Amino acid sequence: MSRGKLRIYLGAAPGVGKTVAMLEEGRRRRSRGTDVVVGLVEDHGRAHTRDAVGDLQVIPRSGVSHRGMRLDELDVPAVLERRPEVVLVDELAHTNAPGSTREKRWQDVLELLEAGIDVITTVNVQHLESLNDVVATITGVPQRETVPDAVVRAADAVDLVDMSPQALRRRMAHGHIYPAERIDAALGNWFRVGNLTGLRELALLWLADQVEEGLERYRAEHGITGTWAARERIVVALTGGPEGAMLLRRGARIAGRVAGRSLIAVHVVRSDGTESASSDPAQLESQRLLAEKLGGSLQLVVGDDIAATVLTFARSVNGTQIVVGASTHGRFTRLVRPSTMHAIVRGSGDIDVHVVTHPGDRGRRHVLRPAPSERRAAIVWPAAVVVPAVLAAVLLPWRDGLNLSSVLLVFLLGVLANGLIGGAVPAAVSALIAGVLANLLYTPPVGSLTIAQPQNIFALVVFVIVGATVATIVDRSTGRARAAAKGRAEAQLVAALAGDVLEADDGVRAVVDRARVGFGMSRVVLRRRGGEVELESGRPGPETADGDTDLVLPAGPDHELVLHGRPLPVADRALAEVFAAQAALALDRRDLAVQAGETERLRQADAVRTAVLAALSHDLRTPLATIKAAVAGLRADGVTLSAEDRSELLWSTAEAADQLDALLTNLLDLSRLQTGVLAPVFRPVSVDEVVHGALRGVPPAAVADDIPDDLPLLDTDSGLLERVLGNIVANAVRYSPPGRPVRLDAARIDGEGGDVVQIRVIDKGPGVPEKDRPAMFAPFQRLGDVPAGTGLGLGLAVARGLAQAVGATIEVEDTPGGGLTVLVEVPVAS
Template sequence: MRRGRLRVYLGAAPGVGKTYRMLGEAHRRAERGTDVVVALVETHGRRRTAAMVEGLEVVPRRVVVHRGVELGELDVDAVLARRPEVALVDELAHTNAPGSRHEKRWQDVEDLLAAGIDVISTVNIQHLASLTDVVASITGVRQQETVPDEVVRRADQVELVDMTPEALRRRLAHGNVYAGETVDAALAQWFRPGNLTALRELALLWLADRVDDALEAYRAERGIAATWPARERVVVALTGGPEGETLVRRAARIARRGAGGELLAVHVVRDDGIAGAAPGALAAQRRLVEELGGSFHAVVGDDVADAVLDFARGVNASLLVLGVSRRRRLSVALRPGAGERVIQGSGAMDVHVVTHERAGSRRRRAPRRDPLGRRRRVAGWVLALAGPAALAAVLLATQDLHSLPTELMLFLTLTVVVALVGGLWPAVAGAVVGSLLVNFLFTPPVRTWTVADPENAFALGVFVAVAVAVASVVDLAARRSAQASRARAEAETLSLLAGSVLRGEVGVDAVLARLRETFAVRSVSLLERDDERSPWRCVRSSGAGPCAAPEEGDAEIVVSPRLALALQGRVLAAGDRRVLEAFAAHAATALERERLAADAARAQELEEGNSIRSALLAAVSHDLRTPLATSRAAVSSLLQQDVAFSPEDERALLSTVDEATSRLERLIDDLLDVSRIEADAVRVRLRPASLDEVLPGALAAVPPGAVEVDAPEDLPLVSTDPGLVERALANVVENAVRHAPRGSRVRVSAAVVPAPGGPVVQVRVVDRGPGVPDEDKPAMFRPFQRLGDAPAGAGTGLGLAVARGFLDAVGARVAAEDTPGGGLTMVVDLPLDGAGAPAAAGAGA
């Protein structure tokens, strides 16, 4: 069975019309004969959207009762039983009601796709998980419903639904998005022009990244190596020299000229002057690149220019930034450097050369012997063939000045020189040619190939043997030097990677991405299985076309019987496999580190649960025992037969019993309420209610004169459960009275104020007590929290936890603020009747 295809309409902001666009696509497909059903569409009371649903088959929703409220959710089983070709599922980031098949709606969509059903869905940009913090900093509202970015990135098609801020605000003002009574508040809060412009830019940039991924996959599938500068991607080549900071900052400014620009820094690791950078200088440049929003990459390459060009083409760079060479002008003229060769080989790619104060200054090179290259090989062969002839000509012109031993030593010296220049085989050829010339020209009888004297024949043989031995030693030394250089480069690359992994700076995805860049392969896949008989599964991948099993890759490394690494793109040499094994070990370490972090998070949750249970035991053992002991002591005194109490004493003892019993009753009620909240067993009955129904009961338990009330009589009705809100406000007010200084009064006020989701009735409980530090405010609402300034007899610390639970259940909000001049203000927002509990901005299209 084929997997279904997912199409997502991405809204740049709430109300741009993504649901309307989705329904239009459904009608077009239905007209072409496609079997389309509406699995779930939220119209939010919009007439034009509701009209678009007409004519399409609608799958009934599954009704879920949660806290006394009936909710309509996506009926996955019904859609699977119907098995349409295409299903419409609105609001991908929606959180399902408890008791549903999955927690999130996007997980329901995954079930439909796995069954082979194509799905068309919608989501707003502010609901993407990676943008939650950014959207909160822009709009001041943190989204509670999110969808992982990867879910949307994996969609087969993503279409942006956009609109100018001015046009969207006009649509909102005409009542085409929200109800009329909430329009003014929405225009003043979420739908400000600046907010809409920022959200629009976020959507365009996010979609640009997704399009860039698709472009890279297309180029990889078709083997396109040429650069397609579809976006500004700037690569800066770093040597680790002092000019690096100048290059990075210049490249960052170039990348920021256009929206969506990307900065990548590359350092080629090899054993020459350019790569011989101090680790501290290179680390500082890496930190600077990351601070400027770029990424740092180290690659291994025998030739710096080729390695830089290969990397730039691999990332589809539009511009290369290089620094002016630090070599002298004469040196550059005699032998072009890496920068000149990068310019010559860049092709259609632009190269930006940046001058700096170190340009033209002498570079300090570490003493080294270069490995054999093509130029040395050619020079060695020329010297091996032409050198003996030239030496023979010189010796013939001066033959009266020397003898045969001297001539043999000169030809042996020439052979050593050839070995130093060109290696083994040019030296062997030079030795053979030299021995033949010595035999023909200088060994009696001359001008013949015959050697009359056995001593001369022995000397020629020794000459050839010594020449070959010396050439072999020189060639071996040159090869060992090249191997040492490569090993040093590999060690430097792995050292940088290992340090990043051990410090926790990079995860599995970053390790795989670096591995793909280092070896220039198409894709890297990390595979895992439960045991040696289970099938492999891909847990992480980088690049296009991940592998499903190790044998599908062009190169594979088995880290353990349950973990393997597979590469696609080219077959690696034996030397490269050593580095690949080290990368595989680092990937396994990073994966284990991530899983340990997840286990630690779960352990933290269990530890918090244990802390709550320990606090509960402490409350039962102390706070319950204290009123019981007080009550029992008073009752025992009254039951004594040998003591006659006066009426006043009896009333005092009975009052003590009553007070202890009331305290015990409140404590038991709080414990039961916390248990109901933790078990999600609070029954909510929402109805229109006046604040006058709630405040008297909430203030009944406080001493007379301890509270000052300022609540207008003409406040609008709120949609809430009066009983739960009364209990919550009572706990908040009692907490304020308990912490207020003696003789001061707690002020309770109420008023209608604007809020992001619409106007609310805000109740403020103000005290002049010691206040609470900002870092302790979140802990106030957790069970069994008693801060250091809690007065004696302050209870178990359950009051505010119960208040938060009840207010959350009815769709209200409670927060703590500092009172100007000292003290604490508790702010409770109650949703107005008619608006209901306001939906989070962006819930519809």
Template sequence: MTSTDGTALDPRTGGPGAVRRGRLTVYLGAAPGVGKTYAMLDEAHRRLARGTDVVVGLVETHGRAATAALLDGLEVVPRRTVAYRGQDLTELDVDAVLARAPQVAMVDELAHTNVPGSGHAKRWQDVHDLLAAGVDVVTTVNVQHLESLNDDVEAITGIRQRETVPDDVVRAADQVQLVDLPPQALRRRLAHGNVYRAEQVDASLSSYFRVGNLTALRELALLWLADRVDDALTDYRRDHRIDAPWPARERIVVAVTGGSESDTLLRRGARIAQRAAGSELLAVHVLATDGLPGAGPARIAEQRRLVESLGGTFHTVVGEDVATAVVDFARGVNATMVVVGVSRRPRWREALSDSTGTSIARMAGAVDVHLVTHERARSGRLSARRRSPLSRARRVAGWLLALVGPVALTALLSALDGGVSLATDLMLFLALTVGVALVGGLWPAVVSAVAGFVLLNWFFTVPTGRLTVAQPENALALVVFVLVAAGVASVVDLAARRTAEAFRARAEASTLASVTRAVLTGDDTADALVARLRETFTLRSVALLERSADAWVVLASDGPEPPATPGDAEAVVTVDETRVLALAGRVLPASDRRVLDAFASQVGAVLEQTRLRRAAEQTRVLEQADATRTALLAAVSHDLRTPLATIRTSVDALTATDLHLAAGDRAVLVDTLGDATGRLERLIDNLLDLSRLATGSVAPVLRDASLDEVVPLAVEGYPHDTVRLDLAETLPLVRTDPGLLERVVANLVSNAVRHAPDGSPVVVTASPVGADLVLRVVDTGPGLPDESKERMFEPFQRLGDTGGTGLGLGLAVASGLATAVGADLHAEDTPGGGLTMVLVLPLADAPERHGVASPVTP
């Protein structure tokens, strides 16, 4: 409401201020009859006693005396009456409640569907209007009416609930209070007649209100409300910045790497989660941000399916450090336990740095950490043997430089005959070692450093010629040299490896992104993906094989002599249970397996898309056939019955022995009989032609023909003032089937005559245009909008035709026959109003055309 000066007034005080949104309180019932409405009205009395302005917007007592008694002493807003199908029905009068402007309104049955003609389709939408106006609302709803539980309720009770309310509406309530009653107590209440009428009790007890049904519904209500309470707890912790987990519910987080041991961890986590009712299983996989490739997508997809089969959920997070990312995720979901596998690294490596499991346990704080051993624990096989990223030529050059370089540098320094100090010698040998590392990698650099140490000791450290050092500082300098040289070589080698791996990862990502983009856009087929796989890995040939009952079938292939079976290939990648990719030409390294798995996943996606498209096309064809059949039955029942009834009536009148007809009446009946017979003949011809076109049994016999032998026959029977021919005698011959072309022109003329206004003849004209002859059937009728011109050639379309004397098949048959004879049919607007049907025919001396001709505009 507003004041006289336009200032917003608070509905509670009438003073200036913004109207706050009302608060929503929901009484959630586990089943009908538990006492939701009773509890709501009891709440109304309590608020009224505290001085709150309370009204009853709508309450359904369902004839229950105890509930109806609670209405005494409460103000009830009259309902609004809605007329529907000859009955007067009542609904919540939202406008009346808003005009009354109470503090609190009681509105029963939140999921109720309003009578058509109401302001909103659902009552929860009416409640939203009240809340928006600042009115607090107390309402009721049963758990079976929640949208997300509809399928579960149907599976339990066998009854599909038609009235539902979105879960978000109830979740957004400021307060949700469960109204619960043990199954046996509810059945006793039902048996005493406190829920339904006496004649309904026995049927209800033996069907919906069975103990099993009520127990399951009660559990659904408790679990749903527990989720809502959990959401509220999460919001509270976030709003108050509480990072420490509160173990209100068991949540088990399993850290998966993509390795084979992750399956063991997931099954162990599932068993732990099953020990406590209501526990959750969450699997988390961390994508490291160093840009280096991790587990293959196929393995991650397998573990995602395993988690879902165990009743859990799979999550992927990005983090710089795996342990930190896992702990942050666990705290974010309020987890009570993290399950992680024992490290594969040997003990000596763990002595140098913490494993992921140890780091998680150190950072977890109040979250329990469960370390699970597995068959690969401490096996030392953290990864496959590292392959040098350097080429063979660089490795050879590195070894030569490592063996020859120290000797050559020693000879050079010896030739200087003590012209440089030991410190300079050390720096030169260190520079040599760095150069060897840049050229040949780690191990040649280590050899160069050791050789430099020996040569420096023998030739340049006092006493020379012996592997002893007289001065301690020289010994220290030599040791430091070896350590620095080895460290620098290791860093240089690691940088080279990481650079090569980063380039490889970028190439893999680019390849996979290109493949994925092509698959998502539908541009690639299985053949295209197989060809791209062969091109990417420079293989001789690739084949996509499918296992049938007793043999392998090639679905797609590329390259000469593709493998016919998996045994003929150097490598095999599994796509799914029945299909594999067989690769021939060379053995691929294990590092390429990740990209191969991704290709296999995309091939599977393409095959699935192809299957779905085929299914969709089959469904579309079936739907179209069903629509055609339905339209045909509906049309035949009327349009064929009409001429048959006319024929029957005329024949009965003409053959009646007790009816004496005058000559004029008899002539009228004979004419009527002829017209009805002709109409029936045309309808049957169109149906037969449509059937022939649908089955592909139309076989045109093309020859050179003149329009003079076709068009006059097609318009025979029409008076000159109805159809006027404007055909020049010099028109060239066309290549067509005269019989089928006659049917096309006849249907076009018949359609034009039906729509042409009285006194305005249909004009048939033709003229040569290039290599075509263009025939036009012109009428000046009402015409059609552009959006209808495409549909006009579909069967059973009677656009703008209200005469009711046809099935709407004429233009569909004409279009199909025109295509069969190699012509093109389309519609244009007639200048000044009307429709012109344009038929484009190939000339007799024009090159042969196949299929539909392109539209020609002169």
């Protein structure tokens, strides 16, 4: 049986029309003869949504009984028994009622897909797990119902249902989304233009990223290396010189005119260091920061041919435009050594190249550097012969006016040039050829190898020896400079790697990604010794099959780093080993972070146990001593107690028992919160029920209940919410002056994450300074304003922990006229 196909309608906010679009698609497929049923549709009281169901068959929902209430959910067994071709299921991120077979609706959908049934569903962008913190930043409210991104990414089709914020607000104002009594509050809260714009951008960007990922996967699977300009990517080639800032800003301006823009800077680190001599590490670091400020990034890439490496990198990231600085070479230098800029332009193909002039391309002193190794080998030996011959020919017109010493000095310049280009051996050969030419053309008798004067023999021999010696010294100096430049280039790359590891949330991922980009590989895999892949960067293509192009490096005792894509030069192996070592360190760092988290949890648990032991020796002994004394008085033989004395002892016993029960309950609750074993059971519950339970044991005169009767049901665990309010009320009553009761009030408001009921606990006590309010919710804190023995300071700590467990929030503000108001916001039941 083949797996069913999943289609998702993605929206930025409620009311954009996802459910209607899903139903219209269902009716369209039914008109073509497809067997379509409605598994579950949430109309939220909207008539046009109910009308959109039309004549589609609706599978009755299953009823789940929970605490005496019936909650309706998707009836998966009924859908499986009916076995339609397509089923419509609304609200993918919904949490099923307690007692259901599966916790989440997306898990129900996966079961239908495994049964071979196609599913069409809906979800809002704020319910995607990866965007939960971003949504909380935009709206101020985290979402409690989320769906894993992997479920949405695995969909066969994701359709965006889009609507501008202004149009959505008009729909709201016309009553097409919420009832009339909720419109004004909704427009002023969740449906603000800023919120809707931010959520809309999230939806568009998330979907664009998924489309891009699919495009890259298709290109890799089909071996496509050409540039597809589906999205403009601007690649800025940096040399490490001062002109880099200008190039970055020019690239940012080019990218700024294009939707979906992307700016990537690249600096090539040559494996032999020859091209890095002019780069400045401080300049590169400042340019990296500038690139990030402009919304891009800087990548360091290893390569011997700078132009070819830049082009390969641009194609690997599907770059559409390259920004490069104008050549700084003079005309003579370009004749001998073509510039990188011209090489990029010649090899760019379908990639546009922007050549930017800058102050550095005029008036700069040009230093003759060794040509790249692949071109140097082709010109070294011809130059060893041609340079002396050219110099000899140039000097011929002045042969009669030049003595041998002057001629040999000119030939020595040619020997030095050959030493710079080719090294010691070609320069020595050039010196020997120059000596022969000097003897033949400039030593009497001219035209013969015979030397008439003995001092000329001495001069020629010394010339050859000096030329060879100087060429050797120059070659060694050049080699040392090249080694130093290579070391500096590698240090730059390693420093960039270390920065990525320290700054990234996932250091292991940063190392693997940097290794793939830095060495120009198509795929880098971090795997365990047994072959299990733990992390992968890039995608396998035709060139990444296992074979001679693979490089396997140990990354710690249990892992290894595997590079695919091209043979790595021997000179770069040591640098690759550094990356493998960094991967091992990143793995160790990740493991240490996990261990540190576990250690911190154990430390907190130990602190709780220590505080509990201290409490047993102080606060808990007071009620125990009271109970013991009262019971001893009641049981004393030979002592006759009056009815009033007996009643007083019994009252003291009961009061001490209640105090002991409250202390022990708080300790147990704190322990359950610390160990993570608290499991709330959500159900719809009335506000009156919760408040009535929270006020048990509180003197009636101490509280004034002003909560209205027409509030909606809450989606919460009633027992835990009772404890939250009970602890807050008890704390408020403790600090309220006599004759000033604590007031309870509540109202329904539109929170930015949905409808909530806000319960206010208002006292007229001394209040708490704003700087001390965070300490109110820390365990074993009494802010120093009550004497020892009046409690453990656990009430508010337990209240906040329990509130978080049931999805409620607690905030504190000043009471007008003096005192403190605690705000408890609880989500409204669907």
